[in-house]
Amino acid sequence: MQDISSTASSSTGRPRSRSITVFAVLIAFILGAALVAWASANGYLSTLLPTPDAEQTSAAALDGPVEDPLTPPTTAEKSTPKTPAEQMSAIGSVEGRLALLEDRISRLDFQTDAASGNAARAEGLLIAFAARRMIDRGEPLSYVADQLKLRFMNAQPRAVETIIAFSKKPVTIDELSARLEALSPELTGKGDKSTLSLWDRARGEIGSMFTVRRDSSALVSPTARLDRAKVMLTARRIDNAIKEVERVPGADAADTWIADARRYEQVQRALDLLETTAMLEPRRLNDAEGHKVDQPSPLATPPATPSAAAQPAG
Structure with a gap:
């Protein structure tokens, strides 16, 4: 009886264990399929699986020889x-690179020289402007005189000397106008006649007895000439003002004024010359350091080529 019961119990236990195993496998398969579907839906599956390109690369890396980058080349390779x-191509490439470097360096040197030359010209022009402003105000040049000597003495020595000499005894436009106004009675013959000589007074009396009428008599009168001279002074046309004063009958009384006006005209021309030189x-x-400015000015017109100059017109 015991053998029959044990046999029955063993026969009933085996089917139960098999069903449980099959059920567990089925549950695991379902969970794995669900996990794969979830990973594919969220894009995680493509990152986990290798691509064909990566497989080919890895295969080529495995098939090819592995070289150590730290291993020096063998004696045969050296x-x-x-x-x-190959030697000529290597030499040509090196020469080409050197030529490019030299060209770049030369262009940089040219640009540096051009910038330095233009800066020196601009500084010289500013010095000339400062000298003109001080001359017009009747002020001493002080440090500007040293700059004029340093920058322009080699190019325009006479102009520099004229400006420095004038600055030691300056004359302004306002002073010339005031002095001309003070000389008006003597220049027009309406001043004190007691200082005139006997011949001048006699000539004046005889001249007053006869009157010659001309169409332009109003324009050539001493008063009109002095008025034009004052206008010329205001317009800084010093040469025309001097000519008008010299045509006045009493021009001898204005010798000092004419000399100072000519000095003022000369210094203005000297300043113009320095500005043009700059x-x-x-x-x-x-x-500023006394070195020559070799770079040509960008304002200067380029010289005509010989072929263009020799070509006939028309």
Whole structure:
């Protein structure tokens, strides 16, 4: 009886264990399928699986020889001679790079020289402007005189000397106008006649007895000439003002005024010359350190080529 019961119990236990195993496997399969579906829906599956390109790369890496980058080349590789064509190409590439470097360096040097030359010309022009402002105000040049000597003495020595000499005894436009106004009675013959000589008084009396009428008599009268001279002074046309004063009958009384006016005209011309030199002088202009400015001015017109000059017109 015991054998029959044990046999029955063993026969009933085995089917139960098998069903439980099958059920567990089925549950695991369902969970795995659900996990794969979830990973594919969220894009995680593509990152986990290798791509064909990666497989090919890894296969090529495995098939090819592995070289150590730290391993020095063998003696055979070092001693392998290069062909003449390879040597010439290497030399040509090096020469080409050197030529490019030299060209860049030369262009940088040219640009540096151009900038330095233009800066020196601009500084010289500012010095000339400062000298003109001080001359017009009747002020001493002080440090500007040293700058004029340093920059322009080699190019325009006479102009520099004229400006410095005038600054030691300056004359302004306002002073010339005031002095001309004070000389008006003597220049027009309406001043004190007691200081005139006997001949001048006699000539004046005889001249007053006869009157010659002309169409332009009002324009050539001493008063009209002095008025034009004052207008010329205001317009800084000093040469025309001097000519009008010299045509007045009593011009001898204005000798000192004429000399000072001519000095003022000369210094203005000298200042104009220095400004032109600062802009256009090609060789003899100096910079702040006394070095020559070799760079031509950008305002200067380029010289005509011989072929263009020899070509006939028309």
